[in-house]
Amino acid sequence: MLTDNLKHINQEILLACEKAQRSVSDVTMIAVTKSVESQTAKELAKLGVVNMAENRVDKLLEKKMALKDFSVIKWHLIGNLQRRKVKLVINEIDYFHALDSFKLAEEIQKRAEKEISCFVEVNITGEESKHGFKPAEVLPFVQEIAEFDKIKIIGLMTMAPLNASEKELHEVFSELKKLQCAISDQHLSNAPCTELSMGMSNDFPIAIEEGATFVRIGTAIFRGA
Numbered sequence: 001m002l003t004d005n006l007k008h009i010n011q012e013i014l015l016a017c018e019k020a021q022r023s024v025s026d027v028t029m030i031a032v033t034k035s036v037e038s039q040t041a042k043e044l045a046k047l048g049v050v051n052m053a054e055n056r057v058d059k060l061l062e063k064k065m066a067l068k069d070f071s072v073i074k075w076h077l078i079g080n081l082q083r084r085k086v087k088l089v090i091n092e093i094d095y096f097h098a099l100d101s102f103k104l105a106e107e108i109q110k111r112a113e114k115e116i117s118c119f120v121e122v123n124i125t126g127e128e129s130k131h132g133f134k135p136a137e138v139l140p141f142v143q144e145i146a147e148f149d150k151i152k153i154i155g156l157m158t159m160a161p162l163n164a165s166e167k168e169l170h171e172v173f174s175e176l177k178k179l180q181c182a183i184s185d186q187h188l189s190n191a192p193c194t195e196l197s198m199g200m201s202n203d204f205p206i207a208i209e210e211g212a213t214f215v216r217i218g219t220a221i222f223r224g225a
């Protein structure tokens with residue numbers, strides 16, 4: 001089941017890349033394992049999946065421990081991170097996708113022992129329930145943390161609204177792409193900002209058409225498994 005699902009997802013990634021005339025090597029699939037046990041994550045690792053994500057600190061640490069024999073795995077923390085939990089996890093991850101406040105950046109700067117590749121989370125549609133900066137706040141924030149040598153802004157991340165139409169999805173993802181380009185055009189030394197973390201099980205082909213370089217996929221991998 002996992003094998004079939006992965007094959008199907010890879011096929012869809014390939015099709016979306018062809019449609020957008022992009023190279024498939026520019027899109028990284030991250031397996032979001034929050035809905036499964038470590039044993040299933042281990043099966044994924046055996047099938048060659050090397051990017052794994054969790055949205056909770058305790059679950060990420062648990063999975064990483066269980067999969068310690070798979071040293072090639074890159075660990076992504078994709079969910080909201082409370083400041084008091086930064087010290088527990090920041091030196092255990094390769095990527096952090098949900099940088100959403102100056103205070104959180106300060107704590108990461110204080111606790112990280114190496115440079116962490118981070119995505120600034122952006123709330124494109126301004127939904128109250130969502131984390132993330134408003135689009136206009138992103139550049140000032142990135143400039144504000146210019147001196148934080150433990151934080152490298154490699155790109156931007158967003159979550160599309162639930163139940164959005166295809167048209168709305170295209171709009172949200174292309175907004176994020178525009179913002180990413182505007183920031184990378186500044187050539188800030190702390191923010192190459194070349195990457196876009198967007199697209200989940202239900203919308204990743206659209207996200208890829210709009211420029212996603214990291215897609216975060218959970219449900220579609222484990223469907224029926």
Ligand SMILES: *Cc1c(COP(=O)(O)O)cnc(C)c1O
Pocket residue numbers: 032034055078079159200201202216217218219220
């Ligand atoms: C759960 C989650 C995903 C994956 O969602 P699916 O719809 O299961 O593919 C992606 N990103 C974040 C931040 C998540 O919390």
